[in-house]
Amino acid sequence: MRAVAMFPVEKQIRVIDRKPPLLEGDDQVRLRMLDVGVCGTDHEIAHFEYGVPPVGDPYLVMGHESLGEVVEVGSAVTGIKPGDLIVTTVRRPCGRPECRPCAHERPDFCVTGAYTERGIKGRHGFMTDEVVDQAKNMHVVPASLADIAVLTEPLTIAEKALVELDSIWKRMPWIDPKMPPAEVRKRGANAVVLGAGPVGLLGALALLVRGFDTWVYSRESATSSRAALVESFGAQYIESATLPVDQLARRVGNVDLMLEATGSAAVTFAALPAIGMNGIMVLTGVPGRAREVSLDAERVMRDLVLENQILYGTVNAGPPSFANAITDLGRFNARWPKQVRALVTGRFPPDAINDVLAGGKEAIKSVIRFNAPTAAA
Ligand code: BGC
Ligand code: ZN
Secondary structure (H helix, E strand, O other), X not given: OEEEEEEOOOOEEEEEEOOOOOOOOOOEEEEEEEEEEEOHHHHHHHOOOOOEOOOOOOOEEOOOEEEEEEEEEOOOOOOOOOOOEEEXXXXXXXXXXXXXXXXOOOHHHOOOOOOEEEOOEEEOOOOEOEEEEEHHHEEEEOHHHOXXXXXXXXXXXXXXXXXXXXXXXXXXXXXXXXXXXXXHHOOOOEEEEEOOOHHHXXXXXXXXXXXXXXXXXXXXXXXXXXXXXXXXXXXXXXXXXXXXXXXXXXXXXXXXXXXXXXXXHHHHHHHHHHEEEEEEEEEOOOOOOOOOOOOOHHHHHHHHHHOOOEEEEOOOXXXXXXXHHHHHHHHHHHHOHHHHHHOEEEEEOHHHHHHHHHOOOOOOEEEEEOOOOOOOO
16 A cells, blocks of 8 residues: 655655555554645654654654545444544553553643654554554544545644633633633634634634634735635734734734744744733644744733733644534534635645645645545435
8 A cells, every 4th residue: 555654864755555554453443544634744744854753664654634434443443334434633642651641541731752643753644545543543524524524633733722721711700610611702702813824724713613703814915815715704814014913902902812823933922912911822833943032021921920811832632622623624614615625725646745745835735635535425
């Protein structure tokens, strides 16, 4: 079977031939891979700045944003059957006895750093014809979402941020802890998303379905198709060249929540003064190279204290965020069927991987298509 492999020593990415995986336990499932998305992390792996092959292997099979179709299930598997569409989680527990998060199946909060990630760190990924994994790492996706389900994993990044936000929001004493989070957020909260890449755009949709008044602040021109897409789903677009990021409150009013999806520390720290009273900023980007950023640290500290602000980072996602992402994709599909499909800007065969990685900035989400779904009507 085919696999897209990154060779860190040879500094090469190419399609190789591998033996198809077999079920090795009765709790496992074998998938035929359909779509695998390409993201910023893959670009870093492709620049040989990130990405670790499994111990003893000269290469890493890439790909962590996946959609597969079940071909075989182990005898102990329940709730998953051949033909089901599946999105598989990325991170696996470190297995160290001292790590409570991993023991609780939440390696996204791993404290030892010895976790692995399929297609990224120490484990082969999903850019291949067939994959075997444990059923507990898999989430069934409705067939109606087949052509957008590859967006599940990038959406989980914002979903996890929002799950954490639910608990932070409740710090306000007038908020009834029994009130459903959706009700809490409906009270006219302003959210700004920094960056109009896939994580930012999917995050904006997740905020919109929760009733936030949502702005997207990014560098693309206000007359670009990206800006038009943002406006078409009911968010407001702000071109960064037209408003310094620390002046966002002039357009938005009190910024209650800022979701960073740029990966740029310069933009992020410049934006910090824009968050409002009791404001919250959540960071999701992973900056690549070490570059110094200057910062008015006294102002940042003063604001954080005098305005009760919260700054937090979030990485990867646990099972609840995958479940939420699939639910939300269903909502997006009902509300914005055209726009959500426009996020997938191209599907390419595996041997086009190097062209896709070299591709231009116009693409939103490029997808490597291994196989077409058989279940598709
Ligand atoms: C992936 C996450 C992963 C992170 C760090 C992101 O691109 O979506 O699942 O944890 O990279 O490796
Ligand atoms: Zn990713």
